[in-house]
Amino acid sequence: MNSTETKQSVAPAAADQDERIQRVSFWKKALNRPELGALAGAVLVLAFFIAASSGTGMFTPAGIINFLEVAAQLGIIATAAALLMIGGEFDLSIGSMIGLAGILIAIPAVEYGWPLWAAILLAFACAGLVGWINGNLVNKTGLPSFIVTLGFLFILRGLAIGTSRLLTGRTQVGGVQDHIPGDWFAALFSGEVATGLFSWMAENGWMATNFAGNPTVSGIPVSIVWWLGLTAVATWVLLCTPYGNWIFASGGDANAARNSGVPVHRVKISLFMFTAFSATIFACIQVMDTGSADTIRGLLKELEAIIAVVIGGALLTGGYGSAIGAALGALIFGMVQMGIFYTGVNTDWFQVFLGVMLLVAVLFNNYMRKKAMEAK
Amino acid sequence: MARLSQWLLATAATTALMAGAAQAQEPQQDASRFVMVTHGVPSDPFWSVVKNGAEAAAELVGAELEYRAPSTFDMAKMQQLVEAAVASNPDGLILSFTDENALGGAVQNAVDNGIPVITINSGGDVARDYGARLHIGQSEYEAGKQAAERMQEMGVEKGVCVNHEQGNQGLDQRCDGFVEGFDGNAEQLATTYDPTNIRNAIVAYLNENSDVRGVLTLGALAAEPMIQAMREQGATDMFTLGTFDLSPGILEALDAGELNFAIDQQQYMQGYLPVMFLDQFVKNGLLPAGDVATGPGFVTQENAAQVIELSSQGIR
Numbered sequence: 001m002n003s004t005e006t007k008q009s010v011a012p013a014a015a016d017q018d019e020r021i022q023r024v025s026f027w028k029k030a031l032n033r034p035e036l037g038a039l040a041g042a043v044l045v046l047a048f049f050i051a052a053s054s055g056t057g058m059f060t061p062a063g064i065i066n067f068l069e070v071a072a073q074l075g076i077i078a079t080a081a082a083l084l085m086i087g088g089e090f091d092l093s094i095g096s097m098i099g100l101a102g103i104l105i106a107i108p109a110v111e112y113g114w115p116l117w118a119a120i121l122l123a124f125a126c127a128g129l130v131g132w133i134n135g136n137l138v139n140k141t142g143l144p145s146f147i148v149t150l151g152f153l154f155i156l157r158g159l160a161i162g163t164s165r166l167l168t169g170r171t172q173v174g175g176v177q178d179h180i181p182g183d184w185f186a187a188l189f190s191g192e193v194a195t196g197l198f199s200w201m202a203e204n205g206w207m208a209t210n211f212a213g214n215p216t217v218s219g220i221p222v223s224i225v226w227w228l229g230l231t232a233v234a235t236w237v238l239l240c241t242p243y244g245n246w247i248f249a250s251g252g253d254a255n256a257a258r259n260s261g262v263p264v265h266r267v268k269i270s271l272f273m274f275t276a277f278s279a280t281i282f283a284c285i286q287v288m289d290t291g292s293a294d295t296i297r298g299l300l301k302e303l304e305a306i307i308a309v310v311i312g313g314a315l316l317t318g319g320y321g322s323a324i325g326a327a328l329g330a331l332i333f334g335m336v337q338m339g340i341f342y343t344g345v346n347t348d349w350f351q352v353f354l355g356v357m358l359l360v361a362v363l364f365n366n367y368m369r370k371k372a373m374e375a376k
Numbered sequence: 377m378a379r380l381s382q383w384l385l386a387t388a389a390t391t392a393l394m395a396g397a398a399q400a401q402e403p404q405q406d407a408s409r410f411v412m413v414t415h416g417v418p419s420d421p422f423w424s425v426v427k428n429g430a431e432a433a434a435e436l437v438g439a440e441l442e443y444r445a446p447s448t449f450d451m452a453k454m455q456q457l458v459e460a461a462v463a464s465n466p467d468g469l470i471l472s473f474t475d476e477n478a479l480g481g482a483v484q485n486a487v488d489n490g491i492p493v494i495t496i497n498s499g500g501d502v503a504r505d506y507g508a509r510l511h512i513g514q515s516e517y518e519a520g521k522q523a524a525e526r527m528q529e530m531g532v533e534k535g536v537c538v539n540h541e542q543g544n545q546g547l548d549q550r551c552d553g554f555v556e557g558f559d560g561n562a563e564q565l566a567t568t569y570d571p572t573n574i575r576n577a578i579v580a581y582l583n584e585n586s587d588v589r590g591v592l593t594l595g596a597l598a599a600e601p602m603i604q605a606m607r608e609q610g611a612t613d614m615f616t617l618g619t620f621d622l623s624p625g626i627l628e629a630l631d632a633g634e635l636n637f638a639i640d641q642q643q644y645m646q647g648y649l650p651v652m653f654l655d656q657f658v659k660n661g662l663l664p665a666g667d668v669a670t671g672p673g674f675v676t677q678e679n680a681a682q683v684i685e686l687s688s689q690g691i692r
Contacts, residue, residue, distance in 0.1 A: 341580040347566035
């Protein structure tokens with residue numbers, strides 16, 4: 001009785017209702033959300049860095065933007081990878097698609113004088129085609145998407161290298177930044193937003209200056225806006241549209257879904273096209289940002305995206321997961337990847353650090369979920 | 377007497393026959409076939425230039441050149457390529473000797489079969505132990521050390537070496553030499569391949585270590601994000617910036633004075649020279665007596681323009 005009294009005193013509003021229903025429904029809500037564990041993992045990683053990097057610049061505005069930008073770029077592809085994984089498939093060709101898309105943007109623009117918007121559209125069109133082929137191959141052959149897209153991992157990387165060597169004699173193409181000004185489409189993928197706000201803050205002394213004497217943050221990188229936008233849209237699609245239900249159904253049990261009228265094949269093709277699109281968005285942002293394309297860009301990003309999605313609570317077997325979880329997974333990844341530079345750890349141990357932190361985050365994530373289940 | 381004359385006749389006839397055969401053989405003689413095996417993955421711009429150099433030399437001397445490289449940085453694959461090359465019994469073998477454990481046996485095997493071997497680019501310190509005739513390349517450690525010395529001459533007291541591929545022996549040696557050159561007053565900063573990651577890591581590091589004034593990157597992959605970060609902050613004058621290797625972006629930054637120096641190992645020579653040397657060895661038995669250092673050479677604002685011209689031709 002004591003415990004009941006305490007609860008009642010803490011939450012008097014709940015006193016009138018049957019408290020068991022109240023509690024179960026609250027836990028059930030949290031439990032049914034895959035992102036619960038990821039949130040716990042993110043909080044843990046955050047707490048670790050607040051402790052380990054105290055007195056450093058990790059949690060100044062500049063430091064936050066610094067790791068958010070890395071998280072955002074990964075988050076963009078992780079969102080699409082999450083939808084696809086919930087739909088029951090993998091796409092290992094994302095990383096190579098990034099390299100190829102970059103080349104498809106840079107070569108027409110720099111070597112052949114295309115306007116940048118046309119080159120970007122070409123890259124998106126090719127990405128759409130690649131996604132469509134991936135999806136159709138998986139559907140028609142019945143092979144695991146792991147194998148089909150593994151093939152495309154090599155094909156796309158090889159195409160990027162071969163094409164750029166053939167047309168330019170090298171594997172890096174620079175000079176894209178000269179084409180950005182005045183291009184309406186490229187503007188969507190380049191620069192920063194809210195720059196006025198930040199310079200105003202700096203003028204009023206609300207923001208510190210960095211090693212070069214500039215305001216530490218001049219704006220929010222556009223990649224962060226894309227990340228948040230894509231996560232929001234993907235979450236809305238998953239939770240509020242019939243198409244979202246189709247994705248869950250296709251990944252959960254494709255046969256049952258098909259029997260109940262879900263166009264599983266079309267769902268999968270569209271998801272593969274979306275992962276290729278997201279890789280192209282990633283490539284656009286990076287090409288505009290660095291001013292160059294390189295055939296090696298995006299190396300291992302397919303694995304990082306899958307890691308982010310899994311940290312985010314999705315099941316490797318499909319049918320379960322969330323876009324917000326993937327975003328949290330990308331956030332954890334970005335924090336860990338950049339955090340080491342603030343902790344003073346010798347960077348010889350960079351990869352050990354990265355691996356251990358990711359494992360800890362996932363283990364904690366699972367532990368929290370189990371705890372939550374028991375509490376039910 | 378009859379016997380002697382018979383013998384003389386026979387000898388003369390044989391000699392004439394042999395000479396005739398030799399003469400007849402001369403124009404038909406097959407072109408020398410050299411095989412070059414490197415660890416350079418196809419996407420690495422550095423190795424395109426090596427290949428260009430080797431192809432130019434082969435054309436010049438009328439030799440046949442086979443260039444082979446694994447598609448990923450993988451010593452086991454490279455070992456297989458070298459073994460296959462030895463088995464094809466070429467007139468000469470050129471290889472980048474990145475790993476003595478993986479490649480030493482195959483090199484020894486080539487030497488035992490009478491195939492002359494010239495190593496290029498890496499492994500110069502140990503290649504001779506396995507019977508290689510000659511090494512053509514740059515001491516990575518020495519190059520890193522010279523980069524540090526140059527930065528110190530420019531007034532830098534503390535530096536950082538950005539390593540975008542930890543575990544690559546050559547890159548690790550460059551950083552080791554750099555740190556040693558600074559008497560330990562320098563650190564290694566490990567990053568991934570990702571340009572955004574590299575750029576943000578450098579910015580984060582410099583914000584945390586305000587006494588560091590010299591930044592060294594180990595290749596174009598990392599140099600361009602570094603230059604970009606400095607441009608964005610308008611900080612190119614605040615730091616002494618150096619890099620290894622050349623690319624159009626690096627040359628442009630050198631020309632504009634945003635980058636202080638680039639260390640160039642003239643890799644065109646690492647392709648060109650071994651083919652020329654092997655050709656001389658096959659034809660005349662001639663070889664240089666000592667290793668050839670193609671680097672470190674420093675490209676700065678003064679000579680950038682000339683190098684840009686050569687770079688567009690795939691020579692630098």
